Amino acid sequence: MDKLIEQLTKRLFVELEASGRHVHLSKDAAMYLFGHPLTPAKPLSQPGQFAAQERVCLRGPKGSMERVAVLGPERSDCQVELSRTDCVALGIDAPLRDSGDVANTPGITVSNGDRSLDLPQGVIVAKRHIHMTPEDASARGLKDGQQVQLRSLTERPLTFEEVTVRVSPKYQTYAHLDYDEANACGFRKGDMGMIL
Amino acid sequence: MDKLIEQLTKRLFVELEASGRHVHLSKDAAMYLFGHPLTPAKPLSQPGQFAAQERVCLRGPKGSMERVAVLGPERSDCQVELSRTDCVALGIDAPLRDSGDVANTPGITVSNGDRSLDLPQGVIVAKRHIHMTPEDASARGLKDGQQVQLRSLTERPLTFEEVTVRVSPKYQTYAHLDYDEANACGFRKGDMGMIL
Numbered sequence: 001m002d003k004l005i006e007q008l009t010k011r012l013f014v015e016l017e018a019s020g021r022h023v024h025l026s027k028d029a030a031m032y033l034f035g036h037p038l039t040p041a042k043p044l045s046q047p048g049q050f051a052a053q054e055r056v057c058l059r060g061p062k063g064s065m066e067r068v069a070v071l072g073p074e075r076s077d078c079q080v081e082l083s084r085t086d087c088v089a090l091g092i093d094a095p096l097r098d099s100g101d102v103a104n105t106p107g108i109t110v111s112n113g114d115r116s117l118d119l120p121q122g123v124i125v126a127k128r129h130i131h132m133t134p135e136d137a138s139a140r141g142l143k144d145g146q147q148v149q150l151r152s153l154t155e156r157p158l159t160f161e162e163v164t165v166r167v168s169p170k171y172q173t174y175a176h177l178d179y180d181e182a183n184a185c186g187f188r189k190g191d192m193g194m195i196l
Numbered sequence: 197m198d199k200l201i202e203q204l205t206k207r208l209f210v211e212l213e214a215s216g217r218h219v220h221l222s223k224d225a226a227m228y229l230f231g232h233p234l235t236p237a238k239p240l241s242q243p244g245q246f247a248a249q250e251r252v253c254l255r256g257p258k259g260s261m262e263r264v265a266v267l268g269p270e271r272s273d274c275q276v277e278l279s280r281t282d283c284v285a286l287g288i289d290a291p292l293r294d295s296g297d298v299a300n301t302p303g304i305t306v307s308n309g310d311r312s313l314d315l316p317q318g319v320i321v322a323k324r325h326i327h328m329t330p331e332d333a334s335a336r337g338l339k340d341g342q343q344v345q346l347r348s349l350t351e352r353p354l355t356f357e358e359v360t361v362r363v364s365p366k367y368q369t370y371a372h373l374d375y376d377e378a379n380a381c382g383f384r385k386g387d388m389g390m391i392l
Contacts, residue, residue: 084379159355183280184380
């Protein structure tokens with residue numbers, strides 16, 4: 001009985017996570033800014049991903065933000081993921097994109113102390129998405145790239161439309177929102193979403 | 197034909213508006229802070245309501261915000277409407293409430309120059325809602341107090357669940373979101389919502 005409930009729950013619900021603003025750096029960028037590769041400080045929900053000890057300052061035309069999280073490991077391209085609230089504060093009109101899709105996006109200045117890097121592009125507002133293991137996807141009849149509706153079971157319930165499901169054996173199953181979305185639905189850590 | 201389309205559009209759609217953080221003051225509070233009643237600077241979408249020339253500073257345990265909008269006319273109770281993002285910045289855990297429902301809410305410090313007022317209560321995160329004229333409500337078969345789902349026709353579409361419809365001949369028909377909600381759906385001025 002407990003197992004049935006667990007399976008049903010797993011089929012219907014997905015744990016929500018809110019991603020704050022963060023930066024992905026290339027190996028070269030990390031070496032330039034810190035003089036060494038990124039140092040893992042805290043593992044993230046996605047296996048192998050980590051929050052680094054290193055932090056950076058972001059500067060746009062209208063403002064700057066100190067101690068912004070850097071996520072590792074290093075990637076081939078630098079990418080800066082902001083909420084729209086952050087975009088307004090920094091004065092950068094970043095487009096809504098899937099992670100990794102940085103062609104023709106605005107640039108930004110990333111710095112650590114007196115080491116400063118003018119990225120010509122890479123600033124995006126990340127599209128909400130669900131990371132899913134192949135097992136969880138198959139239990140739900142979902143395929144990689146499929147769009148679903150996700151209802152937040154939160155204080156201010158919302159249904160997120162057009163949420164992309166990404167399936168990989170490298171993932172753990174979590175829905176990722178940014179802080180505008182998390183705040184809009186009254187998200188608290190541990191809250192679940194239901195795939196409609 | 198044009199009239200039919202207009203009527204259909206009116207029946208299905210509602211214009212969205214985003215409300216930034218703002219303060220409502222009692223007559224006494226306005227007199228204390230400014231030495232005179234509020235001065236209308238800009239009319240709002242709801243008839244008789246205005247943004248005042250006067251602005252205030254808000255101070256909470258973790259931060260402060262300068263030049264915060266004051267909306268008039270004066271009300272019987274002071275009320276401060278924040279987004280959750282603002283709440284985090286100020287260090288105030290305000291509850292989600294309908295406007296006017298300020299019993300047992302946290303307080304805040306409101307000031308103008310060296311005139312400072314410690315409000316013992318009044319800070320809320322305003323529940324999203326739709327203001328509606330009796331004509332528009334009747335055309336949609338809706339009643340005052342009814343809860344509806346509102347789908348945003350925006351860049352990042354969302355369906356807002358549990359949106360309260362408020363009907364009054366004093367209203368114009370507009371759906372009101374806060375900036376977390378507006379940013380979460382990628383709202384741009386003029387965007388519409390559809391009542392489901």
